Amino acid sequence: MSARILFVTGTGTEVGKTVTTAAVAAAAVRAGRRVAVLKPGQTGVGPDEPGDVHEVARLVGAPLTTRELMRYPEPLAPDTAARRSGRPYLSPDRAAAAVAELADAHDLVLVEGAGGLLVRYDEEGRTLADQAAAVRELGLPAEVLLVATAGLGTLNTTVLTAEALAARGLPLLGVVIGAWPDSPGLADRCNLADLPKTAGAPLLGxxxxxxxxxxxxxxxxxxxxxxxxxxxxxxxxxxxVHAPA
Ligand SMILES: Nc1ncnc2c1ncn2[C@@H]1O[C@H](COP(=O)(O)OP(=O)(O)O)[C@@H](O)[C@H]1O
Ligand SMILES: [Mg+2]
Structure with missing residues (x-):
């Protein structure tokens, strides 16, 4: 059986991609799946600091494989962070090769992007979408999971992301709300029905x-x-349950 490969992107930065990646990993581990989590380009952390994959491992608290390919200390888009640090850019082919290697020995490979879908990783402007396309060119079934915010503003960034994926022929598996408020407001409640319509993909959490x-x-x-x-x-x-009156 071939591994499921999910590229986890978001409608922005700090929307809960890492927490969602950890949750998907934890549920899959619970179901007996062998899980790997890859962060192709980690920005904003120094050499000895924990990155997103370490946060995922901490939250899951059970055996899973974690891998980081490039790390740049400044909290910037990977291309700019790479240029300023003098470290190499990450190419889609290198990311795809890492995904393929992980897919060989796992049932689920989660790939967490930096920021949103079209953030640049190199001076040619290649993005997480290009990494997913490179994986698909290897004949592997990469799909995208979109982490969205709950409230006002999320429908626009969701449809922009969905259209960008469709334009590239990349399948959107579904949408997960990264942080559902304890006291949801009107926009949060309405968005539960509107997000999947806007995304053209189901709400998955x-x-x-x-x-x-x-x-x-x-x-x-x-x-x-x-x-x-x-x-x-x-x-x-x-x-x-949350539908407004
Ligand atoms: N559902 C959640 N529960 C608890 N904390 C969350 C949740 N979603 C986001 N956060 C917090 O918000 C911040 C950004 O979340 P994170 O998952 O790191 O976002 P991203 O990976 O998209 O940048 C982190 O400090 C994280 O702990
Ligand atoms: Mg993150």
Whole structure:
């Protein structure tokens, strides 16, 4: 059986990509899957600091493979961070080769991008989308999982991302809300129905906003993710419960 390969992107930065990646990993590990998490380009952390894959490993708290390809200390887009650091850019082919190697020995490979979908990784302007396309050119079934914010503004960035994916022939598996508020407002509630319509893809989860600080992260991940992602969350029920009057 070939591995599932999911590129995790977001409608922006700090939207919960890392927390979502950890939740998807935790639910898959719980389901007995062999999981690998790859961060092709890590920015904003020094040589001895934990990066996103370390945060994922900490949250999952169970055996999984983690890999980081390039690290740049400044918190900038990877191309600019690379140029300023004098370190090499990351090419889509190098990222795809790493994904292919991980896909050989795992059931699920999660690839967390930097920022949103079209953030540049090199001076030619190649992006996470180009990395996913390079994986698909190897004959591997890469799909994209989009992490969105809950509230006002998310529909525009969601449809922009969905259109950019469609233009590149990259399949969007679904949308996960990175941080669902404890006290959702009107826009949050309406967006539960509007996000999947806008994305043209199903809503596959909504992580509670304090997910990363919760006691049993795996139980929380299971409760917040759809069966497609090895969870027990029901999008229709959740949407109905929160539907505004
Ligand atoms: N559901 C959540 N529960 C707890 N903390 C969260 C959640 N979503 C985001 N955060 C916090 O918000 C910040 C950004 O989230 P992160 O997953 O790192 O975003 P991204 O990877 O998209 O930059 C982090 O400090 C993270 O701990
Ligand atoms: Mg992150």
């Amino acid at each position: 909504a992580l509670p906003e304090r997910a990363a600080g919760a006691g049993d992260f795996t139980a929380l991940a299971y409760a917040a993710l759809a069966p497609e992602l090895h969870g027990g969350w029901d999008a229709a029920e959740f949407t109905a």
